[in-house]
Amino acid sequence: MSTNWDVIIVGAGSAGIPAAIFAGRRGARVLLVEADNRIGGTLHWSSGQISAAGTRVQKELGIEDSAQEHYDDAQRIVGGGIDPVLGRLAIDNAADTLDWLMNNGFELDPSTPTAGLAHEPYRTRRYCWGVNKAISILDVLRPLLMTEVDRGSVDLRLETTFTGVVRGDGGAVTGITVRTKDGAEETHRTSNVVLTTGGYAASPELWAKLTPHAPLRSHCNPFARGDGIVAAQAIGAKVDGGERFLCTFAGVMDDPADPLSTMLCLQLAPQLRVPWEIYVNTSGKRFVREDHASVDHREHALLAQDEMRMYIVFDEGIRQNAPPVDILHGREGMIERLGAHPSYLKAGTIAELAQQAGLDAATLEGTIARYNAAVDSGNDPEFGRQTMIRRIEKPPFHAISAVGCTVVSPGGITANGALQVIGTDGAPIPHLYAAGEILGFARLSGGGFVGGMSLMPAMTFGRLLGQSLLEWEGARDAAE
Numbered sequence: 327m328s329t330n331w332d333v334i335i336v337g338a339g340s341a342g343i344p345a346a347i348f349a350g351r352r353g354a355r356v357l358l359v360e361a362d363n364r365i366g367g368t369l370h371w372s373s374g375q376i377s378a379a380g381t382r383v384q385k386e387l388g389i390e391d392s393a394q395e396h397y398d399d400a401q402r403i404v405g406g407g408i409d410p411v412l413g414r415l416a417i418d419n420a421a422d423t424l425d426w427l428m429n430n431g432f433e434l435d436p437s438t439p440t441a442g443l444a445h446e447p448y449r450t451r452r453y454c455w456g457v458n459k460a461i462s463i464l465d466v467l468r469p470l471l472m473t474e475v476d477r478g479s480v481d482l483r484l485e486t487t488f489t490g491v492v493r494g495d496g497g498a499v500t501g502i503t504v505r506t507k508d509g510a511e512e513t514h515r516t517s518n519v520v521l522t523t524g525g526y527a528a529s530p531e532l533w534a535k536l537t538p539h540a541p542l543r544s545h546c547n548p549f550a551r552g553d554g555i556v557a558a559q560a561i562g563a564k565v566d567g568g569e570r571f572l573c574t575f576a577g578v579m580d581d582p583a584d585p586l587s588t589m590l591c592l593q594l595a596p597q598l599r600v601p602w603e604i605y606v607n608t609s610g611k612r613f614v615r616e617d618h619a620s621v622d623h624r625e626h627a628l629l630a631q632d633e634m635r636m637y638i639v640f641d642e643g644i645r646q647n648a649p650p651v652d653i654l655h656g657r658e659g660m661i662e663r664l665g666a667h668p669s670y671l672k673a674g675t676i677a678e679l680a681q682q683a684g685l686d687a688a689t690l691e692g693t694i695a696r697y698n699a700a701v702d703s704g705n706d707p708e709f710g711r712q713t714m715i716r717r718i719e720k721p722p723f724h725a726i727s728a729v730g731c732t733v734v735s736p737g738g739i740t741a742n743g744a745l746q747v748i749g750t751d752g753a754p755i756p757h758l759y760a761a762g763e764i765l766g767f768a769r770l771s772g773g774g775f776v777g778g779m780s781l782m783p784a785m786t787f788g789r790l791l792g793q794s795l796l797e798w799e800g801a802r803d804a805a806e
């Protein structure tokens with residue numbers, strides 16, 4: 327088997343697969359290495375929500391939109407901070423990516439495009455997803471990739487772990503090293519190395535280095551270990567943006583000692599479930615208007631709390647009458663967990679509940695008394711909460727320990743508009759490219775969350791690399 331390739335792509339996820347498909351179609355001999363025993367990467371985990379403006383679907387629905395409006399709207403949502411070069415590259419080319427998916431059988435959820443809800447809404451309907459979350463995307467990408475594998479243009483190596491970038495005497499990248507599933511060490515040579523290994527939210531060590539101010543509680547692909555970031559940094563790539571973290575509101579740790587055990591099990595969007603509970607911080611005090619419509623507002627409020635931790639406090643009356651706040655485990659699952667799981671507390675008195683949570687009993691009692699008075703008067707002078715359905719008074723009392731968490735990692739390696747990796751000296755590292763979350767979530771989404779701005783840029787950048795940005799001898803024009 328040849329160890330010389332036109333293109334080497336590291337990681338078969340949302341960015342790597344389109345890069346391989348399009349490079350293969352242009353006649354490249356592509357090596358695609360993947361550490362997992364399956365392709366898809368984070369597509370197996372992701373909600374699959376993507377955004378694009380000026381798409382065929384929008385036109386068919388009479389929605390007027392443009393890339394400029396999408397870009398301006400995205401910057402508005404996060405108060406600026408999206409990389410102007412990469413942000414434009416992603417947004418200007420997103421419609422072509424969605425149209426390409428649609429041409430190849432992408433099954434759009436009929437309720438979309440929408441302005442969105444999971445994150446701050448867009449001003450218009452440009453946010454969409456497939457009927458089967460991100461698996462609908464993988465269902466499109468897999469057969470297209472396998473066509474290239476079958477015709478020999480892409481050599482897909484599963485369970486093959488990338489271990490480093492090789493550089494020549496002049497500093498240009500000349501290949502990569504890998505470890506095969508049999509433990510053999512191999513070197514593969516090329517003049518186009520594309521790193522698409524994803525983020526680092528599954529690596530407590532790298533998280534502590536790049537995002538030290540925020541405790542890691544993640545729900546993500548276990549291969550999101552930041553291997554590509556570490557390898558690129560080792561040869562001089564500039565890594566930044568790790569401090570631009572905003573937590574997701576909120577998850578529950580299945581094992582409080584394991585940062586990777588975070589479950590996204592709660593329904594805390596007031597538009598989908600009006601909160602019956604109160605949220606208190608580690609001081610036993612409320613810190614946010616629980617029914618505030620802006621998720622960005624609630625996320626920033628939680629980010630500012632000690633340990634990004636909150637307790638969702640309620641009583642037996644709420645437990646019996648409210649739709650369950652834990653939508654993953656449901657009513658029965660919550661009953662099983664309360665008092666039996668370390669993150670689900672249950673006590674006969676408020677003081678006892680406070681003691682279990684490590685809160686000051688008098689403070690929690692005072693917080694609940696003030697909230698009950700607000701329920702009675704219909705006026706919440708502290709936070710202006712609008713919906714206060716019932717008092718918290720009937721034992722047993724309950725609390726779910728929830729935390730600000732993440733599904734992505736904010737920092738990453740820097741790249742220019744040709745997706746060439748940039749070194750700490752400000753110059754491109756010859757023959758080294760990158761796409762996807764390895765570039766840092768914050769680069770495309772600023773210091774907040776813009777709907778669909780991780781997955782769509784990942785696919786778009788992969789497509790652009792394969793279609794036009796990578797060059798090799800004998801490269802053909804891109805085909806649809």
Ligand SMILES: Cc1cc2nc3c(=O)[nH]c(=O)nc-3n(C[C@H](O)[C@H](O)[C@H](O)COP(=O)(O)OP(=O)(O)OC[C@H]3O[C@@H](n4cnc5c(N)ncnc54)[C@H](O)[C@@H]3O)c2cc1C
Pocket residue numbers: 336337338339340341342359360361362365366367368369371372373374375376486487488489522523524525545546547549550551552553554733734761762763764777778779780781782784
């Ligand atoms: C629960 C969840 C929900 C999400 N929802 C959304 C959403 O709705 N919208 C959105 O825009 N984004 C969302 N995201 C984020 C988005 O899905 C990811 O940012 C995106 O899929 C990342 O794509 P990628 O190609 O960069 O990385 P990945 O898809 O993670 O692919 C990287 C690949 O590289 C492989 N790899 C890693 N290290 C090595 C190595 N050393 N050698 C070989 N291979 C390696 C991995 O196994 C993986 O297959 C979500 C993420 C999660 C976890």
